[in-house]
Amino acid sequence: MxxxxxxxxxxxxxxDSREFGAWADWMGVPRHTFSAILGAVTAAGMNNAETFQVLRPGFDLEEERQRREEAGAGEQIxxxxxxxxxxxxxxxxxxxxxxxxxxxxxxxxxxxxxxxxxxxxxxxxxxxxxxxxxxxxxxxxxxxxxxxxxxxxxxxxxxxxxxxxxxxxxxxxxxxxxxxxxxxxxxxxxxxxxxxxxxxxxxxxxxxxxxxxxxxx
Missing domain, CATH: 3.40.50.1000 (HAD superfamily/HAD-like)
Structure with missing residues (x-):
């Protein structure tokens, strides 16, 4: 039961399309590029957070999330x-x-x-x-x-x-x-x-x- x-x-x-698109825009990469890298990372069995490292090595996700919030571009649901x-x-x-x-x-x-x-x-x-x-x-x-x-x-x-x-x-x-x-x-x-x-x-x-x-x- x-x-x-x-x-x-x-x-x-x-x-998650809107949030992924927002991250692509924030990072200055085309949305289809972000999606393609996300797919490749997924297929390789890696955590999706690795997408950010592929696009920008050393990317600090928490720091950038805070910067997005301060810029008025934070997550929305x-x-x-x-x-x-x-x-x-x-x-x-x-x-x-x-x-x-x-x-x-x-x-x-x-x-x-x-x-x-x-x-x-x-x-x-x-x-x-x-x-x-x-x-x-x-x-x-x-x-x-x-x-x-x-x-x-x-x-x-x-x-x-x-x-x-x-x-x-x-x-x-x-x-x-x-x-x-x-x-x-x-x-x-x-x-x-x-x-x-x-x-x-x-x-x-x-x-x-x-x-x-x-x-x-």
Whole structure:
């Protein structure tokens, strides 16, 4: 039985196109160049932060993020960044009596922006607030502490093999890979994902059916 569903943020709930485009503009590179390098870094199995190092060796991400904020070009999250299936899926889970939460590798500011959207969830947390970043096992221990139920009663939904699926499985959670965004598409049929993800979905709307199936097991 599934008692809780916890969601990653980027390319799970949010389309990251605007934020990636903003970084490309800030760095003074064409957006298609930034996207191509991001894809190459992803395919090589590296962390997406390496994209910045390829484009500008020695790039200090936190320093530049602060500079963006001071220049009035900081991160933004609004309704247009949500994938279309997000609100309907979250609302359906809530009607079914499932506890829902958000926990991803985002800043403290992003946590506030997510809460301001008024999504039908029970809790929002980010790595910036927790001071621990996926795939650190402590992050997923915090997920277990946040969400009701034993680990095997908690789904963790994300798009990233190494940051979401593998560490969620190691923590005893029920990992779900969503096939969207560069990582989700690239790794949907990856052997490691096949071994560790309990389910691979194409839309968040599939979750309510999966939760129902587990209740009948």
């Amino acid at each position: 599934i008692r809780s569903v916890v969601f990653d943020v980027g390319e799970t709930l949010l389309d 609004d309704e247009t960044d949500l994938y279309p299936d997000v609100r309907p899926a979250l609302s359906a889970l809530r009607r079914a009596g499932v506890w829902t939460g958000i926990a991803g590798n985002q800043t403290i500011k992003a946590a506030g922006l997510l809460r301001a959207l008024g999504l039908p969830v029970d809790a929002v947390a980010t790595s910036g607030e927790w001071s621990v970043v996926k795939p650190d096992p402590e992050f997923f221990q915090r997920v277990v502490e946040m969400a009701p139920g034993e680990p095997h009663e908690i789904m963790y939904v994300g798009d990233h093999r190494d940051n979401d699926i593998v560490p969620a499985r190691a923590a005893g959670l029920r990992p779900v890979l969503i096939r969207r965004g560069p990582w989700g598409y690239l790794w949907a049929h990856d052997d490691v994902v096949v071994q560790n993800a309990e389910w691979v979905i194409n839309s968040l709307s599939e979750l309510i059916t999966l939760v129902g199936q587990t209740s009948n097991c």
